Structures are given as C-alpha cells and as structure tokens.
Amino acid sequence: MMPTETTVQTVSLENVTRTYGAVRALDGVTWACPRGGFTAVMGPSGSGKSTFLHCASGLDRPTSGTVRIGGADIGRLSEAKRTRLRREKVGFVFQAFNLVPSMDVEENIVLPLRLGGLTADRAWLEEVVRRVGLADRLRHKPPELSGGQQQRVALARALVTRPEVVFADEPTGALDPRTAREVMALLRQVVDMTGQTLVLVTHDPAAAAWADSVLFLSGGRIVDELAGPTPDAVAHRMEAL
Ligand SMILES: Nc1ncnc2c1ncn2[C@@H]1O[C@H](COP(=O)(O)OP(=O)(O)O)[C@@H](O)[C@H]1O
Numbered sequence: 001m002m003p004t005e006t007t008v009q010t011v012s013l014e015n016v017t018r019t020y021g022a023v024r025a026l027d028g029v030t031w032a033c034p035r036g037g038f039t040a041v042m043g044p045s046g047s048g049k050s051t052f053l054h055c056a057s058g059l060d061r062p063t064s065g066t067v068r069i070g071g072a073d074i075g076r077l078s079e080a081k082r083t084r085l086r087r088e089k090v091g092f093v094f095q096a097f098n099l100v101p102s103m104d105v106e107e108n109i110v111l112p113l114r115l116g117g118l119t120a121d122r123a124w125l126e127e128v129v130r131r132v133g134l135a136d137r138l139r140h141k142p143p144e145l146s147g148g149q150q151q152r153v154a155l156a157r158a159l160v161t162r163p164e165v166v167f168a169d170e171p172t173g174a175l176d177p178r179t180a181r182e183v184m185a186l187l188r189q190v191v192d193m194t195g196q197t198l199v200l201v202t203h204d205p206a207a208a209a210w211a212d213s214v215l216f217l218s219g220g221r222i223v224d225e226l227a228g229p230t231p232d233a234v235a236h237r238m239e240a241l
C-alpha cells in the first residue's frame with residue numbers, strides 16, 4: 001500500500017555533507033521538512049544556508065548522506081531525472097527574481113510548465129495570480145514592474161506547478177523594508193491558505209519571524225531550532241552564533 005500523504009515527508013536530509021575541496025559547507029545535517037509548514041533557515045554568512053537549500057531542493061547533490069524529495073532519493077537519480085523531479089515537485093524564489101525581461105507576467109509565470117511540456121490549469125493559474133495580486137498586470141513586462149511586484153511574479157511562478165515545497169533564498173534581500181514586509185506577509189498567507197510547504201533562507205530576523213519554526217546553521221551544522229519565533233528571539237539567538 002502507498003503511504004498516506006501525511007506520513008510522507010516532503011523533503012528530508014539524513015546525515016548530509018557537502019564539501020567544496022577542504023571546506024565542509026554542510027557537515028552532517030539531518031532534518032525532515034514538515035508538510036504544510038513554513039520553516040526559516042538562518043545563520044551567519046558562510047554558515048551553509050545556500051548549500052542547505054541547494055541540496056534540499058535537488059539543485060545539487062550531497063557529497064554524502066541522503067536527500068529525499070517526495071520519496072525519491074535524489075542521489076540515486078540521473079541528472080535528467082533529478083531535473084524533472086525538481087521541475088515537478090519544487091518551486092524556487094530567488095533574491096534576484098530571475099524573470100525573463102522580454103516575456104510578460106503571464107508568460108513568466110507559466111514558464112516552468114512550458115519547460116515541462118505542460119499547459120496551465122486555468123483555474124489554478126487564475127487563483128495564484130489573484131492571490132499574489134497580479135491580476136491587472138498580466139501583460140506587463142518585468143522592467144515595467146516594481147521590485148515587490150517582480151517578486152510576486154516569481155512567487156506565482158514557483159506556485160503554478162503546485163510543488164511539494166517552495167524554497168526561497170533571501171527573497172526579500174533586494175527589497176526595501178516595507179516591500180519586504182509585504183512579500184513576507186504574502187508568503188505567510190500563501191502557506192496558511194493553500195497549505196503550501198515553504199522553506200525560506202534568510203539572514204533577516206524580521207523575515208524569519210514569519211515562519212513557524214527557525215533552524216539555525218553554524219559551520220554547516222544545525223545548532224538550534226526555535227518554534228514560534230519573534231524578531232527579538234531570533235536576533236538574540238543569532239548574536240550567540
Ligand atoms: N561553489 C563553491 N565553491 C567553493 N566553496 C563554496 C561554494 N559554495 C559555497 N562554498 C563555501 O561553503 C561555505 C558555505 O557557503 P554558503 O552555503 O553559500 O553559505 P551562506 O549561504 O550561509 O552564506 C562557505 O565557506 C563558502 O565559501
């Protein structure tokens with residue numbers, strides 16, 4: 001019998017290491033991502049946050065240990081199968097938005113589907129567009145949009161495939177504080193209303209405090225986890241790292 005949805009972890013890491021030459025960017029990380037949860041990953045610069053995200057999302061393979069996405073052990077997949085798994089099960093939001101400037105908003109949003117040879121489920125596309133507040137911007141091109149609007153497009157693009165997990169790497173890093181707050185509030189709303197699982201990498205305590213739980217990385221290891229974070233509690237914990 002297939003395991004039921006609730007027993008399957010979306011993403012899990014078991015004793016994962018990733019080395020670059022002599023540098024242990026990740027050093028024995030074990031973690032299971034709770035389904036429907038919003039987890040922030042924090043740590044000082046160089047602590048391994050981006051490496052964690054790259055390994056957990058299947059962009060990269062661990063040097064040792066096991067990463068599972070939707071039940072599949074990514075270390076055992078060919079490059080082509082790993083790419084397909086990522087396309088189907090994972091959504092990404094990056095600091096730099098990574099939109100195609102010559103395509104309009106709708107074309108950017110449906111691009112991951114097109115790359116996978118799929119067409120959009122119109123009803124879901126419309127819901128995503130409405131949720132991120134872009135219904136009246138579909139024919140605009142990214143250069144005609146504000147930073148906050150561009151990040152909304154990137155979020156819609158990440159959601160359109162109904163991924164198991166959305167990974168966001170410093171998604172508010174290029175935004176002013178007010179716009180950053182708006183984008184974080186929107187991410188929180190998407191998690192609460194759609195049950196989307198979200199993993200957010202950030203170095204900003206105010207951003208991390210929107211999560212259900214915060215993982216703290218130092219020297220490539222998970223050194224602490226804080227549930228129900230507040231900006232003050234997160235900042236205080238960071239000072240001790
Ligand atoms: N492609 C790479 N080549 C060599 N070293 C790297 C590479 N990526 C990351 N590192 C090293 O791994 C460590 C963790 O980096 P990273 O995951 O980017 O940390 P963070 O995102 O927390 O700033 C750092 O010491 C960094 O210099």
Ligand SMILES: [Mg+2]
Nearest residue numbers: 046049050051
């Ligand atoms: Mg980084």
